[in-house]
Amino acid sequence: xxxxxxxxxxxxxxxxxxxxxxxxxxxxxxxxxxxxxxxxxxxxxxxxxxxxxxxxxxxxxxxxxxxxxxxxxxxxxxxxxxxxxxxxxxxxxxxxxxxxxxxxxxxxxxxxxxxxxxxxxxxxxxxxxxxxxxxxxxxxxxxxxxxxxxxxxxxxxxxxxxxxxxxxxxxxxxxxxxxxxxxxxxxxxxxxxxxxxxxxxxxxxxxxxxxxxxxxxxxxxxxxxxxxxxxxxxxxxxxxxxxxxxxxxxxxxxxxxxx
Amino acid sequence: xxxxxxxxxxxxxxxxxxxxxxxxxxxxxxxxxxxxxxxxxxxxxxxxxxxxxxxxxxxxxxxxxxxxxxxxxxxxxxxxxxxxxxxxxxxxxxxxxxxxxxxxxxxxxxxxxxxxxxxxxxxxxxxxxxxxxxxxxxxxxxxxxxxxxxxxxxxxxxxxxxxxxxxxxxxxxxxxxxxxxxxxxxxxxxxxxxxxxxxxxxxxxxxxxxxxxxxxxxxxxxxxxxxxxxxxxxxxxxxxxxxxxxxxxxxxxxxxxxx
DNA sequence: GCGTGTATGTTTGTCGACAATCCGACATAA
DNA sequence: TTATGTCGGATTGTCGACAAACATACACGC
Numbered sequence: 012x013x014x015x016x017x018x019x020x021x022x023x024x025x026x027x028x029x030x031x032x033x034x035x036x037x038x039x040x041x042x043x044x045x046x047x048x049x050x051x052x053x054x055x056x057x058x059x060x061x062x063x064x065x066x067x068x069x070x071x072x073x074x075x076x077x078x079x080x081x082x083x084x085x086x087x088x089x090x091x092x093x094x095x096x097x098x099x100x101x102x103x104x105x106x107x108x109x110x111x112x113x114x115x116x117x118x119x120x121x122x123x124x125x126x127x128x129x130x131x132x133x134x135x136x137x138x139x140x141x142x143x144x145x146x147x148x149x150x151x152x153x154x155x156x157x158x159x160x161x162x163x164x165x166x167x168x169x170x171x172x173x174x175x176x177x178x179x180x181x182x183x184x185x186x187x188x189x190x191x192x193x194x195x196x197x198x199x200x201x202x203x204x205x206x207x208x209x210x211x212x213x214x215x216x217x218x219x220x221x222x223x224x225x226x227x228x229x230x231x232x233x234x235x236x237x238x239x240x241x242x243x244x245x246x247x248x249x250x251x252x253x254x255x256x257x258x259x260x261x262x263x264x265x266x267x268x269x270x
Numbered sequence: 271x272x273x274x275x276x277x278x279x280x281x282x283x284x285x286x287x288x289x290x291x292x293x294x295x296x297x298x299x300x301x302x303x304x305x306x307x308x309x310x311x312x313x314x315x316x317x318x319x320x321x322x323x324x325x326x327x328x329x330x331x332x333x334x335x336x337x338x339x340x341x342x343x344x345x346x347x348x349x350x351x352x353x354x355x356x357x358x359x360x361x362x363x364x365x366x367x368x369x370x371x372x373x374x375x376x377x378x379x380x381x382x383x384x385x386x387x388x389x390x391x392x393x394x395x396x397x398x399x400x401x402x403x404x405x406x407x408x409x410x411x412x413x414x415x416x417x418x419x420x421x422x423x424x425x426x427x428x429x430x431x432x433x434x435x436x437x438x439x440x441x442x443x444x445x446x447x448x449x450x451x452x453x454x455x456x457x458x459x460x461x462x463x464x465x466x467x468x469x470x471x472x473x474x475x476x477x478x479x480x481x482x483x484x485x486x487x488x489x490x491x492x493x494x495x496x497x498x499x500x501x502x503x504x505x506x507x508x509x510x511x512x513x514x515x516x517x518x519x520x521x522x523x524x525x526x527x528x529x
Numbered sequence: 530g531c532g533t534g535t536a537t538g539t540t541t542g543t544c545g546a547c548a549a550t551c552c553g554a555c556a557t558a559a
Numbered sequence: 560t561t562a563t564g565t566c567g568g569a570t571t572g573t574c575g576a577c578a579a580a581c582a583t584a585c586a587c588g589c
Binding site: 029030031033069072073074076077079080081082086088104105107108110111112114115116119168169170171173174178 | 288289290292328331332333335336338339340341345347363364366367369370371373374375378427428429430432433437
C-alpha cells in the first residue's frame with residue numbers, strides 16, 4: 012500500500028505502539044466470544060484457558076477484567092467469570108445503544124463528506140449483498156455486523172468506534188442467547204439499501220431514521236414478536252454444544268529478537 | 271423510603287449483588303482521577319497505591335485494566351500505567367461522543383415521557399443553578415457534569431449510562447489537562463436552560479439541537495478559540511501540584527461477619 | 530419422599546517473589 | 560560542548576503457591 016504523505020510540520024515518527032500481553036489475550040478472548048468458541052454463559056476456567064494461551068493466570072485475569080468492563084464477561088465473587096448472556100428482556104437496551112451510536116456516526120459521516128470514508132462503507136455493503144446470496148447464516152451475520160461496524164468506523168470517532176466494537180460482540184451474544192438459535196433474515200438488504208441510499212444522498216436525518224427503524228425492527232424480530240409473521244429465516248448451528256473444547260490459540264508474549 | 275411494589279409474577283428476590291474487591295478498587299481509582307487526587311499524566315505506582323489501599327498488587331492491576339478499557343488509564347509496556355491525558359487535539363473526539371450519547375438520551379427521555387425521570391433532571395438542574403451562584407469553580411464543574419450525567423441516567427439505558435460515567439471523568443481529565451488550568455464559565459446556565467426547556471416541552475429535536483450546540487460551544491471554548499472573546503471565566507486550583515500525596519482510602523475486602 | 534446438614538473436590542482470590550525491562554545519572558570520547 | 564556508552568536503582572510483568580469459598584454429591588433425620 013502507498014505510504015501516507017505526512018502533513019508538513021508533523022513529526023516524522025509516530026509513537027511506537029507495541030501491544031502488551033494483556034492486549035493480545037483480551038482480543039483473543041473477544042474473538043473467542045464472537046466466534047462462539049466460548050459459549051454463552053459458560054464459566055471461564057482460568058487454569059484451563061491460561062494453559063491454552065500459554066500464559067499464567069495473572070495476565071489472563073487482567074485481560075478478563077477488560078471484558079468485564081465491556082460487559083462481555085460477568086463476574087460473581089467467589090464464582091469467577093462467565094460469558095455474559097444477553098437475555099431477551101435486555102435486547103431493547105442493547106439496540107437502543109446501537110441506535111445512539113450508529114445514528115450519530117451516520118450524521119458525522121455525512122457532515123464530514125469524506126468520499127474515502129464513504130467508500131469503505133460501500134465496500135462493506137457490497138460485501139454484505141454478496142454474502143446474502145449464500146445460505147450460510149454465519150457468513151451473513153458476520154457481513155451484517157461488519158457493515159454496521161464499518162459505518163461507525165467511517166465516522167472516525169475513536170470512542171464511538173470503541174463502543175461499537177463492543178456492541179457488535181454483544182449483538183452476537185444476543186443471537187447466541189436467543190432461544191430460536193442463531194438466525195438471520197435473508198432479506199437483510201432492503202433495510203441496508205435504504206441506509207446506504209440516505210448516506211450517499213447526504214441526508215443525515217433520513218439516514219438516522221433508516222438506521223433507527225432498521226435496528227428497532229431487528230429488536231422486535233429478535234424478541235420473537237415477528238417470529239410468526241412469515242419472515243424468511245435461515246438457521247444454522249450457532250453456538251457449539253456445551254462441553255466443546257475451546258480452541259484458543261497460544262499467545263506469543265516473549266520479547267524475542269527484533270530483527 | 272417506600273418499598274417498590276413488585277409486579278405480579280415477578281420473582282420475590284432480586285439477585286444479590288456483592289461488590290468484589292476489584293469493583294471497590296476500580297471505583298476508588300475513578301474517584302481519585304475525577305477528584306484530581308491522581309494528577310493527569312502521573313504514573314500509577316503499583317506498590318505505593320496498593321499499600322495505600324491495603325491490598326496486594328494483583329487486584330490493583332486487575333482493577334486498573336478496567337480503567338484502561340475505559341481510556342482513563344494508558345498502558346505502555348515496560349513503563350506501566352499512567353493517568354490519561356486529554357490533549358486539546360483530542361477534545362473534538364471526546365465531545366462528539368458526548369453529543370452522541372447525550373442527544374440520544376434526551377430523545378429517549380422525551381419518548382418515554384416519564385415524569386419521575388424528568389424530575390431528577392430538573393433537580394440536577396436546580397442544583398446547578400444554585401452552584402453557579404457561588405464562586406468555587408470546582409463546585410460549579412461538579413454540578414455541571416452531574417447535570418449532564420443525570421440527563422443520561424434518566425433515559426434509563428444501562429449502556430449509555432455506563433458510557434456517560436466514563437465520559438464525565440474524561441471531561442474532567444480534559445479540564446485538568448488544559449493549559450488554562452481548571453476553568454468554568456460562570457454563565458453556564460443559559461445553555462442549560464435551553465436544554466431544560468426543550469426537555470420539558472417534549473421537543474426532542476430542539477433538545478438534541480440545544481445539547482449539540484452547548485457541547486460544540488464547550489469544545490470551541492476549551493480549545494481556546496473563544497479564550498479572548500470576553501467570556502467570563504473563573505479559575506481555581508484544579509489539579510494538585512505534582513508530588514502531592516495521593517490519598518486513597520483503604521479498601522475493605524475482608525469477608526467479615528454477615529450478621 | 531422431602532428437606533436439611535455434612536463432607537469432598539475443585540476453583541477462585543490473594544499474596545509474595547523472581548526475572549526482565551526501563552529510566553536516569555554518570556562517565557567517556559569526539 | 561554534544562553525543563554516545565555504561566552502570567545502578569527502581570519498577571514492571573509474570574509466575575507459582577496458599578488459603579478461602581463455592582458447587583456437587585451423599586448421608587441423615589423428619
